Amino acid sequence: MMIAHTAHVYHRTLDPNGQDSLARFARLIPPGSRVLDLGAGPGVLGRYLTEVLHCVTDGVECHPAAVAEAAPWYRHLECADLEQLTLTGCFAGLQYDFIICADILEHLRQPGNLLAQLPGLLAADGRVLLSVPNVAYAGLIAELLAGDFRYRPEGLLDETHLRFFTRASLLRLLEACGLRPVALDATVMDLCHSEFANDWAGGGWAEILPPAVMRALLDRPEALVYQFLVTAVPAAPAGEPAEQVPAEAVAAAQATLAARLAASSNPALSIAIVTYSPDLAVLATVLAHLNRALRHAKQRGLLAEAHLTLIDNGPGSGWRKPLQAILHAADLPAVVELLSGQGNAGYGAGHNLAFFRGKGSVHLILNPDVLVEEDALSEGLAFLAAHPDAGLAAPAARDSQGRRQYLCKRYPTVLDLALRGFAPAWLRRRWQTRLDRYELRDQTNDDSVLWDPPIASGCFMLCQRTALEQVEGFRPDYFLYFEDFDLSLRLAAVARLAYVPQVRIVHLGGHAARKGLRHIGLFLRAAVRFFHRHGWRWW
Known part of the structure; x- marks a missing residue:
């Protein structure tokens, strides 16, 4: 305009x-x-x-x-x-x-x-x-904190403005004048496009304000609201007033906060992938996606360096050369290491080998059948930087056909696992409402962060290293299955888990309990160990 x-x-x-x-x-x-x-x-x-x-x-x-x-x-x-x-x-x-x-x-x-x-x-x-x-716009408050209150020919401090409003003061004024808001909308202004752009881009208050102050500025629903737009009616009609800031304004503020704090932290990232008889073509595709995601994060200034450790769990010793060739061809912007010869240590123990060798402040546990979207790492790193209380960021996932996968779950019951893993389709349909609740389908979407889901999937876990160190990584006695359930519960005791829909992946695998009798046996033994340790819930 x-x-x-x-x-x-x-x-x-x-x-x-x-x-x-x-x-x-x-x-x-x-x-x-x-x-x-x-x-x-x-x-x-x-x-x-x-x-x-x-x-x-x-x-x-x-x-x-x-x-x-x-x-x-x-x-x-x-x-x-x-x-x-x-x-x-x-x-x-x-x-x-x-x-x-x-x-x-x-x-x-x-x-x-x-x-x-x-x-x-x-x-x-x-x-x-x-x-x-909106006088509570982040740029205006930051300028005030920097000791300035500059009127301009136009903008929030237009030289002809006589009165200033926040959301709360505007709503109070309407109430005092016999008006009730029935809709609250907002125009959102990126700081880069506002009259405060020069200070935000560099050389001004954005460089001198400490991260804690920046977090306080931007971690507010109305931080990037430039104008409030209200629809109001005479106060007599019944109904609840509209007072909530629109979701898109909240999301914009959170994204800006995340990007700013992540850029200032510029962390190192360690990545671990454990393979066992991998599909080499799929693995090459996984690494190609990872390559793009790493370069995206580095270009945005969200990542200083990366270290990938690929753990070859076999079978046998014949996988080293083909895996080396794939890693070399991937040309990742990272230090790359291949660990092999230790035999099949199991999924969790294999990941621990990589984790305890790494030094990055953020650690990614990644399956060899997961394609990360180009901006997935950028979004995840930015989120963790903006939310220091978060120990794990879980992604939004879809399968190769674009169908949503619900990777975050409630604490399982024996009935949930039996229905989900072994029941025929007709029986699962009869229990679909229960399974939907178990998979948190009513709480996870493409827009909103869900804090504290009880369980996160091990196919993609972006974690703060400090949180993983406190719980000492995976428990190695889970050879396969339930190691991610166990880790989620232990991480939740020292940090917060978050489902972050902006972190997007394509998960090509799943349904591990349907891979044959041996896998069913491993699944059942791991389930018994999990329930024995954390508590049995039958239905």
Whole structure:
């Protein structure tokens, strides 16, 4: 949205598909509505409402030049100061489906006096649409912490702004004026695109504020909200007021926080892959995806160095040369090491060999059948940097056909495992509601972080090394199966687990208990060991 002003007359262009306040408000107004536009400016919104939506539009504007420009698009356009005008007198006998206060309240000394008049001008089911800048925007607060409070020709500290609002203060004002918010929206502004971009990019407060302060700035739902957009109605109708910041604004703030803190920590990453009679073509594809993910993280400044250890569990000694060839061809941006000759130490013990040789502050446990998306490591490293209490980041997974896999789970019962691992399809369908609950299907999605899932899958575990060291890695007595269940429960005692949907993988494997009698035996023995250690739950 481009803005230019002369004598405080703001000129904008209205893109019906845009994300600025005028465009969003225009999309809320049905054709043929009766609209009162307060602070009409040169008539950008009024023209769209009249020409495109065929609305009946009245307005108020204080600048004569703007009134002259806007007049053709309004049935009645009053040239008056909103602080001095009595709306019910000027528009006596009229009622409106929508009253718009787009970016106007911040220019008034007493905005409450204006708002208090609006309920009397609303038709039945009429609504007030208003927008205000958010003074709690992270860039503005950071500038204040750096000792500055700089007015500018435009932006949050526009030199004509007289009043400043946070979400809480705006909602209090509406309540005091007899209005109840029924929808709360927001325009989100990346710091790189704001008036604070130079300080954010480098050389300013972004470089001098300590990580704890940066976390406090950005770890707030409204940190990157540039404007609040509110739909309000007279307070009499029942219902809960809309007070929550939109999810996309929260996600943007969290992503910015994660990226900033990860860039400042710039950790080393150790990676472990354990193989046993691997499909070499699949492994080559796994390494190709890992290559792209490592380069992505390094390019974003989220990763200083990486060390990959591939543990060859056999069978036999004939796998070393083909594995060496695949590692060489992968050309990973990492130090690469192949451990072989120790025999089949088991999944957990094999991973421990790699873990205790590594030094990276973050450690990735990766299956040889998992394809990491290009930005998966970047997202995971950024998340762990932004949340020091998180010891493990679990991914969102899909199979090779794009179907979602639910890798995080509740604590299992014997019935859950029997149904999921051994029951025929018709029986699983009868118990689907129970299995859905076991797999946390009602709590995991593509948008929201889920904190503290009881169990995370061992196919991809991005862990803080300090947390793994506290629990001493995998328990080696789980030769195969349930070692990840056991590790999840022990990690949860020293750190928090998190399902992070921005960390995306494709998992080509699974269903290990259906691979034959030997695997069924290993599965059952591991299950008995797990329940004996952590507690039996039958159903």
